[in-house]
Amino acid sequence: GSTGEKYREMSVAEFFAKNKELAGFANPTRALYQTIRELVENSLDATDAKGILPWIHISIRQIEGSEDKGGRPRYRVTVEDNGIGVPVTSMAMAFGKVLFSSKYVIRQTRGMYGLGVKAAILYGQMTAGTPVEVYSATKGSQYVYMMKLVIDVQRNEPRILERGEWNKRGSWHGTRVTLSLEGDWSRAKSKILEYIKRTAVIAPYAEIILETPDGEIYYFPRSTRKLPKPPRESKPHPHGVDIEQLKSMLRNTRASTLREFLVKEFQSIGDKTAQDFLERYGLDPGLKPRELLKKGREGLLRRLVDALMEYPFRAPKSDYLSPIGSDIIEIGLRRMFNPEWVGAVSRSPKAYRGHPFIVEVGIAYGGGIEPRSEPLLLRYANKIPLLYEEREDVSYKVVSSINWRQYNVDFPAPLVVLVHIASTKVPYKGVGKESVSDVPEIEAEIRNAVQEVARRLRLYLSRKAREEEAIRRSVTLAKYIPEVA
Amino acid sequence: GSTGEKYREMSVAEFFAKNKELAGFANPTRALYQTIRELVENSLDATDAKGILPWIHISIRQIEGSEDKGGRPRYRVTVEDNGIGVPVTSMAMAFGKVLFSSKYVIRQTRGMYGLGVKAAILYGQMTAGTPVEVYSATKGSQYVYMMKLVIDVQRNEPRILERGEWNKRGSWHGTRVTLSLEGDWSRAKSKILEYIKRTAVIAPYAEIILETPDGEIYYFPRSTRKLPKPPRESKPHPHGVDIEQLKSMLRNTRASTLREFLVKEFQSIGDKTAQDFLERYGLDPGLKPRELLKKGREGLLRRLVDALMEYPFRAPKSDYLSPIGSDIIEIGLRRMFNPEWVGAVSRSPKAYRGHPFIVEVGIAYGGGIEPRSEPLLLRYANKIPLLYEEREDVSYKVVSSINWRQYNVDFPAPLVVLVHIASTKVPYKGVGKESVSDVPEIEAEIRNAVQEVARRLRLYLSRKAREEEAIRRSVTLAKYIPEVA
Ligand SMILES: Nc1ncnc2c1ncn2[C@@H]1O[C@H](COP(=O)(O)OP(=O)(O)O)[C@@H](O)[C@H]1O
Ligand SMILES: Nc1ncnc2c1ncn2[C@@H]1O[C@H](COP(=O)(O)OP(=O)(O)O)[C@@H](O)[C@H]1O
Ligand SMILES: [Mg+2]
Ligand SMILES: [Mg+2]
Ligand SMILES: [Mg+2]
Numbered sequence: 001g002s003t004g005e006k007y008r009e010m011s012v013a014e015f016f017a018k019n020k021e022l023a024g025f026a027n028p029t030r031a032l033y034q035t036i037r038e039l040v041e042n043s044l045d046a047t048d049a050k051g052i053l054p055w056i057h058i059s060i061r062q063i064e065g066s067e068d069k070g071g072r073p074r075y076r077v078t079v080e081d082n083g084i085g086v087p088v089t090s091m092a093m094a095f096g097k098v099l100f101s102s103k104y105v106i107r108q109t110r111g112m113y114g115l116g117v118k119a120a121i122l123y124g125q126m127t128a129g130t131p132v133e134v135y136s137a138t139k140g141s142q143y144v145y146m147m148k149l150v151i152d153v154q155r156n157e158p159r160i161l162e163r164g165e166w167n168k169r170g171s172w173h174g175t176r177v178t179l180s181l182e183g184d185w186s187r188a189k190s191k192i193l194e195y196i197k198r199t200a201v202i203a204p205y206a207e208i209i210l211e212t213p214d215g216e217i218y219y220f221p222r223s224t225r226k227l228p229k230p231p232r233e234s235k236p237h238p239h240g241v242d243i244e245q246l247k248s249m250l251r252n253t254r255a256s257t258l259r260e261f262l263v264k265e266f267q268s269i270g271d272k273t274a275q276d277f278l279e280r281y282g283l284d285p286g287l288k289p290r291e292l293l294k295k296g297r298e299g300l301l302r303r304l305v306d307a308l309m310e311y312p313f314r315a316p317k318s319d320y321l322s323p324i325g326s327d328i329i330e331i332g333l334r335r336m337f338n339p340e341w342v343g344a345v346s347r348s349p350k351a352y353r354g355h356p357f358i359v360e361v362g363i364a365y366g367g368g369i370e371p372r373s374e375p376l377l378l379r380y381a382n383k384i385p386l387l388y389e390e391r392e393d394v395s396y397k398v399v400s401s402i403n404w405r406q407y408n409v410d411f412p413a414p415l416v417v418l419v420h421i422a423s424t425k426v427p428y429k430g431v432g433k434e435s436v437s438d439v440p441e442i443e444a445e446i447r448n449a450v451q452e453v454a455r456r457l458r459l460y461l462s463r464k465a466r467e468e469e470a471i472r473r474s475v476t477l478a479k480y481i482p483e484v485a
Numbered sequence: 486g487s488t489g490e491k492y493r494e495m496s497v498a499e500f501f502a503k504n505k506e507l508a509g510f511a512n513p514t515r516a517l518y519q520t521i522r523e524l525v526e527n528s529l530d531a532t533d534a535k536g537i538l539p540w541i542h543i544s545i546r547q548i549e550g551s552e553d554k555g556g557r558p559r560y561r562v563t564v565e566d567n568g569i570g571v572p573v574t575s576m577a578m579a580f581g582k583v584l585f586s587s588k589y590v591i592r593q594t595r596g597m598y599g600l601g602v603k604a605a606i607l608y609g610q611m612t613a614g615t616p617v618e619v620y621s622a623t624k625g626s627q628y629v630y631m632m633k634l635v636i637d638v639q640r641n642e643p644r645i646l647e648r649g650e651w652n653k654r655g656s657w658h659g660t661r662v663t664l665s666l667e668g669d670w671s672r673a674k675s676k677i678l679e680y681i682k683r684t685a686v687i688a689p690y691a692e693i694i695l696e697t698p699d700g701e702i703y704y705f706p707r708s709t710r711k712l713p714k715p716p717r718e719s720k721p722h723p724h725g726v727d728i729e730q731l732k733s734m735l736r737n738t739r740a741s742t743l744r745e746f747l748v749k750e751f752q753s754i755g756d757k758t759a760q761d762f763l764e765r766y767g768l769d770p771g772l773k774p775r776e777l778l779k780k781g782r783e784g785l786l787r788r789l790v791d792a793l794m795e796y797p798f799r800a801p802k803s804d805y806l807s808p809i810g811s812d813i814i815e816i817g818l819r820r821m822f823n824p825e826w827v828g829a830v831s832r833s834p835k836a837y838r839g840h841p842f843i844v845e846v847g848i849a850y851g852g853g854i855e856p857r858s859e860p861l862l863l864r865y866a867n868k869i870p871l872l873y874e875e876r877e878d879v880s881y882k883v884v885s886s887i888n889w890r891q892y893n894v895d896f897p898a899p900l901v902v903l904v905h906i907a908s909t910k911v912p913y914k915g916v917g918k919e920s921v922s923d924v925p926e927i928e929a930e931i932r933n934a935v936q937e938v939a940r941r942l943r944l945y946l947s948r949k950a951r952e953e954e955a956i957r958r959s960v961t962l963a964k965y966i967p968e969v970a
């Protein structure tokens with residue numbers, strides 16, 4: 001029986017090529033912006049998270065003649081860093097296979113989907129038709145490797161067109177990626193500059209250089225050599241585990257009993273907790289992990305997952321997180337706005353569905369800030385500035401719902417609110433990573449954090465008002481004294 | 486040189502399992518809703534788009550004992566239809582491989598990503614740990630086939646656990662899908678009912694039955710046997726083609742010259758247009774398609790794509806689209822709200838980046854509509870009701886920016902606005918298909934459509950005001966007459 005339908009499979013590369021707007025490549029403006037973002041985020045993940053003071057060089061050049069004869073403008077983008085590099089054995093895949101990554105672990109990283117640089121490369125292939133060129137050297141290696149490749153869209157595989165290998169001269173390590181794409185520099189410019197500025201502000205330990213197609217050079221110098229503690233990798237927390245994941249953990253564990261399995265494979269489970277947990281749910285501590293995978297044991301497996309979800313295990317650990325810190329947030333806001341008042345807080349860690357997260361909030365008021373009809377909101381997630389889709393973001397939801405009157409702020413007012421969410425799993429709304437979903441736990445923390453800093457602002461503003469009132473009175477008095485005298 | 490990083494590949498099944506919120510499965514409420522949606526949308530694609538009057542039976546049952554001992558409630562969902570069925574040769578893949586579809590063609594369908602039912606099945610595996618069960622029979626076949634399968638998450642492949650095959654008794658054809666998942670019926674209920682109601686309203690030719698876990702049965706009878714003309718499949722429009730796509734078309738074409746290639750493989754290019762196009766850009770009509778794929782021809786390929794993008798080809802054809810129609814929109818709005826006034830428009834087709842689209846708008850006013858502080862917005866895309874993420878949608882952007890005063894509407898007002906976008910490619914913001922991006926061409930059309938109907942509403946409202954004023958005057962007169970007399 002035929003249905004007249006044409007059934008076929010699509011590779012994930014073709015999927016994101018056909019639906020490029022999903023990854024943030026909806027048009028030439030967004031595409032140029034997103035390309036810079038993805039490359040810079042990879043460079044930062046390869047430096048600050050690895051104990052290296054970042055040095056990042058970005059160059060965007062219009063390709064000669066790309067606008068002749070009605071052609072659409074195309075740009076050559078190069079981003080170079082001094083990061084850990086990519087081992088030659090993983091290089092072709094890291095840049096040539098969608099869903100290949102070193103970040104599929106429980107750790108706070110900017111990247112998480114294994115898609116970013118490939119989405120940019122695909123967009124380049126679709127609009128400029130040229131390969132990507134990658135140079136990379138790891139720290140330990142004596143060689144620099146080069147590859148020119150395209151992504152075979154139908155197979156989701158790298159097709160290497162050229163490769164090279166050189167002895168290292170100095171001790172250089174890092175990565176340099178060059179690709180060409182259609183773009184709209186005149187429209188993307190302000191967003192790209194804003195993105196880099198906001199990145200520099202919370203990563204004052206980074207040195208960033210941007211060469212623009214207009215021939216300008218923007219230099220963001222390093223202002224401190226103090227690096228944040230790199231985030232550590234962690235094991236899954238029992239509150240976040242599902243049946244599929246549990247099965248795969250049971251298949252791969254070396255533990256020989258259920259009890260050992262719990263202690264070994266999860267965070268927040270020690271010997272005592274494991275014992276109490278198993279007793280409470282009447283589970284056999286000596287059960288062999290593989291037994292749970294046998295046919296007929298589905299019910300037991302479900303009970304175990306439900307129990308893991310329900311039992312009050314310790315919250316996930318926060319040493320897996322790398323917040324910005326209230327000091328750097330305050331310094332950053334001062335530098336950006338030269339305000340009259342600044343305050344910031346870095347809250348203690350919380351968790352949602354087994355994922356630890358930290359919310360940080362900074363508020364700046366007055367001084368060089370232009371009064372606006374609503375707060376100027378600066379959003380960050382895992383140290384990435386988010387510039388698009390503000391109104392869909394949980395931070396916007398909270399900040400716009402706050403009754404600012406209560407904090408002595410009357411709009412139009414010169415008010416800036418910065419919100420940073422750090423997590424081993426930021427719940428982005430889309431793979432383009434532009435807005436964060438309103439997970440109840442995160443929403444509540446943002447509200448607490450904003451209120452905490454806003455109360456300090458209120459104190460400041462009411463003291464200021466009292467002082468002004470006192471001055472006004474003394475002036476009035478002064479004015480009247482002569483008359484009285 | 487090692488970097489200490491763990492590089493690995495992830496299958497697209499694992500990707501959407503790990504990031505289930507991307508496909509609309511963020512929590513048990515959304516997951517239950519999204520599961521119903523995806524199954525119903527598949528059933529409608531298999532019926533109304535294929536000339537079959539839809540009969541769809543939905544049943545949701547709570548699984549016995551799933552809430553015992555602190556367990557989380559799980560539901561068994563079954564959706565059965567009288568559609569075209571799935572051929573046995575494609576059955577395992579259609580339900581067991583993410584990114585396998587019969588809708589990867591240029592045609593207006595509800596599904597487009599090849600993901601929906603698999604996302605539901607994956608969620609079921611993760612939260613209930615049970616396989617999906619599919620029965621299907623195609624029209625021509627003498628057999629009914631059954632498969633129980635799970636998705637092998639690591640390989641993105643179906644693993645068939647059981648299969649069956651029976652001789653058909655009657656002439657039944659269609660599909661029945663059953664799966665279990667964790668859900669939250671009490672919270673999802675209103676959204677699911679709303680979804681089905683809104684579906685029924687614009688598909689009055691469908692018969693839909695819903696059995697709920699509470700034991701209720703909702704019956705939506707068929708109120709007409711008139712089916713819309715099924716959308717046809719089309720060829721790509723030259724304005725929407727990119728270099729990768731062009732390459733693949735050149736590789737697969739049977740045309741032996743560039744000119745033949747253009748006429749054969751694209752819509753909106755006939756002999757005369759092809760000739761004019763080739764002349765204008767100085768392209769050789771006799772060039773062999775495969776020549777363009779050779780090394781060193783990248784520049785020519787880019788020129789060709791730019792030219793295809795630029796040349797004023799006829800707009801894409803609209804007979805590939807299947808709008809709802811202004812009559813059905815008006816009937817639907819009357820049925821839902823029993824309003825005082827209704828108007829609707831089905832605009833003529835337009836295009837964005839080579840994709841044809843039609844915008845339809847209906848407005849209802851007064852009568853049974855509750856006054857609200859802003860218009861009640863009903864959004865549809867390719868006949869799918871969209872219920873979540875309203876504020877991110879292009880329709881919300883337009884409708885909330887309209888100055889309703891200008892149309893004699895003062896809020897709070899009893900105003901409903903329905904917007905339908907039909908296209909061979911709806912630019913959803915995410916794979917969960919809940920909101921549409923603000924593509925400038927679509928935004929402009931929505932604005933035009935809303936204004937067109939709103940003007941008619943203004944006419945009605947001002948006539949009504951005049952009449953009321955006249956009555957008021959005559960009453961006043963009547964009141965005074967006795968005194969005068
Ligand atoms: N500049 C870089 N330095 C070191 N490694 C990199 C760099 N760029 C990419 N990579 C490697 O390539 C992988 C894939 O990158 P990408 O596609 O952007 O996905 P993601 O960043 O989400 O992992 C990264 O996980 C990383 O291991
Ligand atoms: N009820 C059904 N009747 C007929 N075919 C179906 C049905 N459900 C699913 N299919 C087939 O399975 C394919 C995959 O479905 P799905 O994963 O929902 O993706 P999509 O609907 O986007 O194609 C569909 O393209 C269709 O060919
Ligand atoms: Mg990345
Ligand atoms: Mg432990
Ligand atoms: Mg579908």
